[in-house]
Amino acid sequence: MKTLLLCLLFAFINITASADWIRINQMGYTPAGSKVAVWCSKEQDTLKYFELIDARTHKVVYHHTAGTAFGAYGPFRQTYRLDFSAFRQPGQYYLQTKVINAMGTTTTAGLKSSAIAMGITVSPVFTISDTVYKGAADFCLRYMRQQRSGFNPFLKDSCHTHDGFPVYGPDSVFVPVSGGWHDASDYLQYVTTSANATWHLLAAYRDFPGVFTDSLQANGLSGNNGMADVLDEAKWGLDWLMKMYPADDRMYNQIGDDRDHQGMRIPKQDTNFYNHGLERPVYFCTGTPQGLLKYKNRSTGIASTAGKFSSSFALGYHLLSPLQPAYADSLLHKARAAWQLGIAKPGVCQTAPGRSPYFYEEDNYTDDMELAAAALTNTADALSFARQEPVTPWLGKDTAKHYQWYPFINVGHFELARQLKGHNRDTIIQYYRSGIEKVWNKASHNSFYRGIPYIWCSNNLTVAFAIQCYWYRQLSGDQTYIQLEQACFDWIFGCNPWGTGMVYGLPANGDTPSDPHSSLSHLKHYPLDGGLVDGPVYTNIFRNLIGIKLEDADEYADFQSDLAVYHDDFGDYSTNEPTMDGTAVMIYLLAAKEAEGKTITQGAITRADSTKKEIALVFTADEFGDGLTTISNTLQQQKVKASFFFTGRFYNTKAYQLPVKALYKAGHYLGPHSDKHLLYCDWQNRDSLLVTQQEFETDMSRNLSKMKKSGIDTTAVKYYIPPYEWWNNAIATWSYKIGLQLVNFTPGTGSNSDYTYPGMNNYKSSKEIYNGIMQFDKNRKGNLNGVILLIHAGTDPRRTDKFYNKLNQLISELKKEGYQFKKINELVGN
Template sequence: MKYTRPFVLYLLCWLLSFSDSYAQSWVRINQLGYLPGGVKNAVWGTKADQAPSQFQLREATTHKIVFTGKASKPFGAYGPFTQTCRLDFGAFKGPGSYYLEAGTAVSPVFRIADNVYASTADFLLRYMRQQRSGFNPFLKDSCHTHDGYTMYGPMPDSTHIDVVGGWHDASDYLQYVTTSANATLHLLMAYRDFPQVFGDKYAANGLPGANHVKDVLDEARWGLDWLLKMHPQENYMFNQVADDRDHHGMRLPAEDDFYGKGFERPVYFCSGKPQGLGKYKNKTTGVASTAGKFSSAFSLGYALLKDADPAYAQLLKTRALSAWQMGRQQPGVCQTASVLSPYIYAEDNWTDDMELAAAALYNTTSDTAYQHAAWDYAQQEKVTPWLGADTANHYQWYPFINLGHYALATHSKGTTRQQLIQYYKTGIESVWKCARQNAFYRGIPFIWCSNNLTTAFAIQCYWYRQLSGDAAFSALEQANTDWLLGCNPWGTSMIGGLPAGGDTPEDPHSSFSVVGHYRVDGGLVDGPVYTNIYKNLIGIKLSKPDEYAAFQSNLAVYHDDAGDYSTNEPTMDGTASLVYLLAAKASEGAGKRQYDHGGIIRGDSSRKQLVLVFTGDEFADGGTAIRNTLRQQKVPGAFFFTGKFYRNPSMQTLIQQLKADGHYLGGHGDQHLLYCDWQQRDSLLVTKTQFVDDLSANYAAIKKVGITTAPWFLPAFEWYNDSIAAWASAAGLQLVNFTPGTGSNADYTYPEMGKKYRSSEEIYRSVLQYESSHAGGLNGFLLLLHIGTDPRRSDKFYNKLPALIVALKSKGYHFATLAEVLK
C-alpha cells in the first residue's frame, strides 16, 4: 500500500502481520485524522474468523498505550472481509500522533488534532483550477477558445455564441450547466458559511498571487462568469457545451477539431424537448431542472457580491429572476445529450431545483411569494428518492440531496421549519436502516459516482445536525466522511494527494495524469461501484496489476488505475461539493480560528483582541525598548527565539526578564533553517530527521533557561508547509504563524534590499490602514514584529511600537496573551 510509516512502527507491523501482503486482518482509519472532540471510529476487518474483544491506541513515537477500548459487537462479513467490527476511541481527546492495534492488525499512523481538516478545502481547489476551460492556470495556456455553435435553439443551428470559460466536467472536456451550477453553488455556500477557513493565495485568473479575495470566491466567480454566458439574455438558456464525441481518446485540453466546425464545439439550447444528434435521445420534458440551478447560483452570487461589485451582482440578480421565470414556464427535467453512447446525466427530478431557486430568491428579495412557492415545491419531493434505495440511474436524483430544504429551513420558523427538518431526518433514517447493519456504516448504493453521493449525504447529515441540534446521526455523518479518507475496505483515500503521504489515487483516469504525467491533486474520484456494474461497462481495461486485488469482492470494486473510468475518474462537481464538507469540518475543528497549511494564523475574528508576537535569531537590539514598552502599556507578548538565541550569553538577562514579566517564550527552530522553497512551497528543503533534530535542539535550549512549557512553535523565517506543521504536531506542538496583510513583519528590511524595504512610517500606516479597511479589522491577529534587526536598518520600527499600541487601544482593541487569542 502507498502510505508511509515511521520505521519502528513499520517493523512492528511486519513482526505482527508478516507485512500487508500476507496479513489476514486490517484496521481501516480516516488517514487525515480525527478532531479531538469529534466522533472517532475505525473499522477492523479480517479474512479469518476471530474478532478482537478489545483494542489499544498507542502513541506513535513511544508506542505507549494511551487508551484501551472494547471492540464493538461483530458485524459479520462485508465486502472482502469475513468478519468486521468497529473500534470506538471517541472518549480519547488528546492531540498527537497515534496508531491503533487490534489483535495482530496495526493501523497506519494518524493524528488527533483540531487542525486535521485545516487547509483541506483550499487543497481541493487545486483540482478546480486544473479543470478550468478558457485560460487554464495549471497549464498556463488557453483551450477551447472558439466555443461554440448553437444547436436546437430558436436561432439557426450553427450560430456562433461565446461560451468560453467554466470548468471541464471530469476527465473529458464536456461542460454541463447541471454540474457547473451545482459546483458554483457549493463553492459560494462554502464561502458564505465558512469564510475563515479559506486562504488567498491565488489571483482571479488562478495564477499564484493574492488579490484580497478568498480563493474559493475567485473560483466560484469563474463558474458564475460562465453561467452568465450560458444564460445570456431573457428566454435564452443553454444546457451544455460539447457531447460524447469528446471521448476521442486521452489528450490534454486543446482546440478540439472533431465536431464538424473547426475548433468550435456544439452548444445545446434548453429547448425543453428530447435531444440527441445520434441514435440516442434523452428524455427531456422541460427546462426547470436547469433553470432552477441557474437561478439559485445567481441569487447566492448576488447576495455575496452586492457590496463588493454592485453592477456585476445586479446582473446576477436579473439573470436569477429570468431563469426562475423560464423554470416556471417550462416545468420538467432538462437532461444532457449524447451522440455516440447511451451514457447521459439522466436527471428525473426538478422540483428540488425550483424549491432551492425560490428559497434563494426569497432570501434575495424578501418577497413572501417566493417563500410560498418554495414550500409548494418542497411538498413535491419531501425525501430525495435514492435515499435508502440500493440503486439508481446515473445522476437520476441530482444534486443527490434536496438543497432546497436547507435553504428554506434557514429562513423559516415554527411548523414549516420543523417539517423540513423532519424530511431530512426521514431520508437519513432510510439510509441508517441499511448502514447500521455493517461496520462501515455504509448505506450509500455503489452506483456510478458513489463518492459524490457519499459527500452529499454527509452534508445532509451535517445540515440536519445544525438545524435540529440533534446529534443522533453524528457517527453516521462522520462514517461517510471517514469513508472518503480511507476508512473503507480498500484502505485508501478517494482524494488525489490528500492526505500527504497517505494512500491516495496516483493513477486516476485523467489525461493530465496519463498524457501530461501531472499530479491530479485535490480531485475526488468517482468511487467504488457494484461489481456487476463494473463487469458490464464498455471499454474498461486495467493498465497494470490491481494493487487492491485482495480487497475486491462480489459486492463492489475500486481501482487506482487509469483504465477504470468507472471508479477512478475525478469529477468537478463532486470535488466542489466536498469543498463544502471539508470546510465545515475545518470550521468545527478551528472554532473561529483561521489556519493555513496546518498552522494557526489568526484567532477568533469576532473578538476585538490581538496578540503581539516577536521573533528573534541573531539580533536583539530592540529587546530592552520592547520590554519597557510592554511593561508601561501593561501588554503581554509572545516571543519565539531560535536555539542560537537562547544559548547566546548576551541574551540571557533579556530572556530572564521577559520570563519574569510573564510573557510567553517559545521555539523558532534551532539554527533558523529554511524548511521549504520560497516559490514552490510544497518542496521541502529539510528531511523529517533534520527538522526533528533541529526542533529538539531548540527545545533543549528552551528547557535549559528554565522554561518547561512551550506548546506553540513559530517556524523559522515564518515559512513552512503542511509537512512541517504535521511534524511539529507529531512532536506535541501546535504550529502558529503571523496573520498576513498588515506588512508589520517587514520591519526586518533595510534600504539595501531595494523595493522590499519598508520604512517604519510605511509599516505603521499599513497596519492602521488594514485595520480600517477590512471587515473584522485586526480581531484575532497575531501581529508579528522582530526583536532585533540588521544594523543596516537604522529606522527601527520598535521605536514606533508605543504609538501603535496607543492607537489600537483607542480603537477599542485589547492586547491579549497568545493563549487568550487562540482559545
C-alpha cells in the first residue's frame, strides 16, 4: 500500500521553472577551508536539504540539511546558507536543491495533493582543490601594470611624461613626477591610494614570497630580472613616491584634478585641460583646505599622507636592502624624514576636488602614523597612536563618506602586534576582534554574512575587512570568524545576490565584469585582466549620483532591489569602475589564500595548515649526531617519514656519511642547513646582517655540493632550515633568488630546547620538553595542527638527558590523538 501511495504521489509531480538560484564562489573552494553557498528564492519556500553532486559522474557525494532559514535579503524573499565544509574530496562538483510544494485538491486515492510542483535548482560547476587560487595574485598584477603612468608596458607606449607644474607650494618650476599608477579609469594620481597600494604589494611579497613568479622585467615587458614581479611592481610605486617627496620639507599629494574627466581617451592622447601645455598640476601638501575651482576639501594637516609615505619607504627598505642597498638607504632616509614631518604637522591631507564635489574624504591619520611607527620599529609611538583609534570607525556602521576611513582597516595594528609580546600584544589583537564583532553583529542576520555598508567602493571595504579577519586569525589562532572572513572573499567571486564575480577575468570561465567603466575597454576593447571593480552601492546613492546613465539593458535587473544595485555597464562609474588600490589590496588577499594555512615569519614558513591534523618532524645537526641511530630506528619502527637538515660539515663528517645515506634511501627528506653553520643576522638587532649576499650564496652552494656528493638529488631540494634557526627577510629574499624556501620550527612548542644542558639558564629537561609539546596551545582550536616540530639529531655531551630517547613515546602518543606525520615538502608544499 505504501508503494502504491508513493507512485500515485509522484505521478502528479510537475517540474516547474524555478525562481531559485544558488550563489557560489566561482573560483572554487579549498578542501580544508570553509565551503558555503547561498540558496536564494523569490518565493517563501522552505528548503529541507541540499545535495553535492560529482560533475563527472552526476552522483550525489554529500547530502545535508539546509539548516536555518535566514529570510529575505535584497531581491529575495527567502535564503539559506548551504554549508558543505565537511566534504573535503578534491574534484569538480555542483550543488542541487529540490523544493516540493503542494498545489490543488484531494486525489481519488485520498491524497490531499492533486498536483505537486517540484523546483529543482542547480548551481554552476565549481572546483574543490588545494590549487584553486594558484596564480590568481600574479594574474591581478596585470591590471597594476596596465595602470602604469609614464612607460606603460601594456600599451608599449608612454604617457603623462610632462608632469607637472606645482600648485599651492613654494616651488614655481617644473616638478618631474612622471610614473606611478593611474588611480582608476581616469588618469588622476594620488599618494593616498598609491602608497597604500605600494605597501600591500610589498607586504604580499614579504608575507608570501613563494606565491609570486618572475616572468617580467622591471619595466613590465617579457623576460625576467631575478626579482619577483610583485616586487618589481611595488618598486614602480616606490619610485614614484620618491619623486612625490623630493626633499625632506617638500611633499606632494596629487597629480591632476577632475578637469581630467572630459571624455574618454587612451592615456597617451591626453590634451591640455589645465592651460599649461601637457603639464598637469601637482598639489603640494600644505595641511590646509585645497581646491582650485568650485569645491574644496577639509584638510587639517599632512600626517595621513606623511605616514603612508613613511610606512611604504620603511617596508621597501627592509625588502630591498639585500638587492639594492644604496636605493634602500635612500628609502630609509625618506621614511624617517616623512615620519618627522607627520609628527610636526598632525591632521589629515585629503585629496583636492575641482568642479565636482567628489574627493577622498579621509578623516583619520593616527592609523597611518601607527603603521609608520611600527615600520620604523618605534613601538612606543605606535602604541600611542594605536590607542587613539583602536577600532576603524566605519566597522559596524551603515554608511560613511567616500574613503572617509582610509585605508579601510587599521593596517598598523597588524604590524605592531607582530612586534609585541604579552599584554600589549593581546590588547592590539583585541582591537581587531572588537571591530570584527561590530561587523559580525550585522552580518550574522543575513545569509550572505554581509555586514559591509553599500557605499562607494564597497568591494574595497570588503577585501580590506577580509584581510583584518585573516590577520586576526593569524595573530590569535582564533577560528571563530573564519566563515565571516570567507564570506567576504566568496562575495567578491560570485556568492552575492547578482551571482557575478567582481574581478575582471577571474576566474576565466566565470561570470565577471565585461563592460567596465574604462576607456581602455570601452574604446579599444582591451581586457582589464585582474581589475577589481567598485562593487554594489545603496540604491539611493546610485539614484543621486551625477552623470550616470546606463548604456545597455541591465542583465542583472532581476537582482536589483531597494537595498543595493550593481551594473556591469560602462555608464555606471559608481559600481563598475576598476580601482588600482582595491586591486593591490586584493593581490595581498589572493596571495594569502594561495598560501592558506601557512604561517609566514620573516619570509619563512613556520606552520602549515592549522585545520589539518598533520605534523612535520624535522631534525637539524651541525656538530653532533649521536642520536641518528636511535632516531632512524624509531622512525622505521613507527613507519613515519621525517625531514633532516644538516650542515655541509655534518654531511662531510665520515662517521655520519653511512647513516645519512641510509636516511635518504629510507625515503626521508634531506636538506641543507648552511655549510659552516653561519649566523646570518644579529641576535639583538634582527635586521642587521652579519653576512653578505655573496657569502650566503657561496656557503649554501657548498652545502648543496656536499649533499650531492652524499648521493642526494639536490635538484629536488626546495626547503631548508637556517642555521641557529635565526634569519630575517633579507635572507628569505636571497633564498628565493636561488630557488630555496625557508622553513623553521613552529614557535611555542619548546621542542628545540633539547640542545640545552645543565648549567645553562634556559635548560629544560626532556620531561619538561615533552610536557610542553603535549600542552602546546591546549586552550586554542587547532592544537598541534600544521606544526613543524624541531628536534636536534645530536646534542652536547654535557646533556645526558637526551630528548630523542623520548621520540618513540612522543610519536605513539600523537598517533593516538589522530595526528599524521608528513615530510616537510608534503606539509608545506604548494
